[in-house]
Amino acid sequence: MQKEFFAYQAQTTQFAAGFEVAKAQGSYIYGTDEKKYLDFVAGVSANTLGHSHPKIISAIKEQADKYLHVMVYGEYAQEMPVKLCQLLAENTPEPLEVTYLVNSGAEAIDGALKLAKRYTGREEIISFKNSYHGNTHGALSVSGNEYHKNAFRPLLPLVNFIEFNAEEDLKKITEKTAAVIMETIQGAAGFLLPDHSYIQKLKKRCEETGALLILDEIQPGFGRTGKLFAFEHYGIVPDILVMGKGMGGGVPVGAFMSSRKIMETLSHSPKLGHITTFGGNPLIAAASYATLKEVLSSGLMNEISKKERLFRELLVHPKIKKINGKGLMLAVDLGSPDYTLKVAKDCMGKGLIVFWQLYRNEYLRISPPLTISEEEIREGCRILLDVLNFD
Numbered sequence: 001m002q003k004e005f006f007a008y009q010a011q012t013t014q015f016a017a018g019f020e021v022a023k024a025q026g027s028y029i030y031g032t033d034e035k036k037y038l039d040f041v042a043g044v045s046a047n048t049l050g051h052s053h054p055k056i057i058s059a060i061k062e063q064a065d066k067y068l069h070v071m072v073y074g075e076y077a078q079e080m081p082v083k084l085c086q087l088l089a090e091n092t093p094e095p096l097e098v099t100y101l102v103n104s105g106a107e108a109i110d111g112a113l114k115l116a117k118r119y120t121g122r123e124e125i126i127s128f129k130n131s132y133h134g135n136t137h138g139a140l141s142v143s144g145n146e147y148h149k150n151a152f153r154p155l156l157p158l159v160n161f162i163e164f165n166a167e168e169d170l171k172k173i174t175e176k177t178a179a180v181i182m183e184t185i186q187g188a189a190g191f192l193l194p195d196h197s198y199i200q201k202l203k204k205r206c207e208e209t210g211a212l213l214i215l216d217e218i219q220p221g222f223g224r225t226g227k228l229f230a231f232e233h234y235g236i237v238p239d240i241l242v243m244g245k246g247m248g249g250g251v252p253v254g255a256f257m258s259s260r261k262i263m264e265t266l267s268h269s270p271k272l273g274h275i276t277t278f279g280g281n282p283l284i285a286a287a288s289y290a291t292l293k294e295v296l297s298s299g300l301m302n303e304i305s306k307k308e309r310l311f312r313e314l315l316v317h318p319k320i321k322k323i324n325g326k327g328l329m330l331a332v333d334l335g336s337p338d339y340t341l342k343v344a345k346d347c348m349g350k351g352l353i354v355f356w357q358l359y360r361n362e363y364l365r366i367s368p369p370l371t372i373s374e375e376e377i378r379e380g381c382r383i384l385l386d387v388l389n390f391d
């Protein structure tokens with residue numbers, strides 16, 4: 001299969017692992033080599049409930065027996081997408097109420113940017129240096145890493161970048177700004193947290209100028225930091241909330257959520273202000289609804305800080321310089337990109353899947369399923385420490 005993978009499937013780098021997957025269950029992925037691999041990455045923060053969670057699988061099967069795609073987004077009332085949007089509204093603070101379901105994180109970002117421009121009638125977007133919001137032209141335009149953008153210019157005009165956590169930059173948000181888009185926790189940059197007072201001042205500045213605050217919760221959302229969304233740690237509410245990845249529990253999905261007043265502007269002048277064929281697909285919505293229900297009812301979110309503490313207690317080693325992040329999104333600083341790549345490769349050889357951060361390759365990514373057990377955390381950390389001792 002590896003030979004055909006490299007021959008026929010378009011590649012994103014010249015050094016993909018090409019690991020051959022046979023099946024995946026719980027916190028483990030099983031290779032065609034008949035070995036099992038403990039998954040500390042969860043498909044890059046996507047498999048919230050681990051692999052092949054029985055409730056997600058049965059929700060998908062039940063929906064598949066009824067109907068698959070029946071109509072483009074927004075025309076028919078279908079049970080699963082309706083229930084998903086209602087449950088989101090019931091579990092997010094006001095004024096967040098109405099959800100637009102799409103197919104990926106990047107598409108949700110594009111939708112959110114369009115919504116902010118449409119609602120405010122303004123053109124400028126302010127984003128953050130070192131941010132990552134996805135790879136469509138719109139999402140790439142508001143991402144703050146020159147290396148990844150430069151070959152694809154021209155991108156969206158009137159996008160300006162400010163420094164994360166720098167209060168003096170907030171004055172660059174003005175009455176001309178349609179929206180400020182921020183990852184609540186910067187992902188690709190190495191799981192960097194905003195200061196509590198900074199995020200409060202950012203929200204206040206947005207209110208003063210009439211700019212909408214868009215929070216990208218595509219990684220921390222759906223319980224990864226111990227709250228359903230990470231903004232809940234900071235006592236503010238965004239005007240537009242963007243989610244994806246872990247929302248699907250293993251299926252492709254994205255969404256942006258806002259107040260009724262803001263969201264309704266996408267339905268007129270022009271009508272069909274954002275459309276998508278497969279957004280709100282019933283099969284995907286069934287998986288996402290099952291994921292959300294389980295995250296909310298299982299008590300999983302209450303265990304996140306205990307699991308984070310265990311990681312931090314176990315991962316003490318002279319080669320670990322620091323650990324960034326919150327909850328089950330942790331970035332382990334190993335000092336150099338080459339060393340981190342070698343450690344990740346050697347961990348794989350010993351049955352542990354770890355990865356690195358997109359912009360900061362010296363950080364090892366740890367973002368396991370939220371369902372990971374304490375025993376599995378101990379097992380994986382032991383492998384990682386063995387590798388650090390040896391390498």
Ligand SMILES: Cc1ncc(COP(=O)(O)O)c(C=O)c1O
Pocket residue numbers: 104105106107109132133134135183187216217218219244245254
């Ligand atoms: C913070 C953040 N925003 C947006 C995206 C884009 O999501 P997708 O890959 O589903 O388009 C990602 C994906 O890694 C992300 O981490």
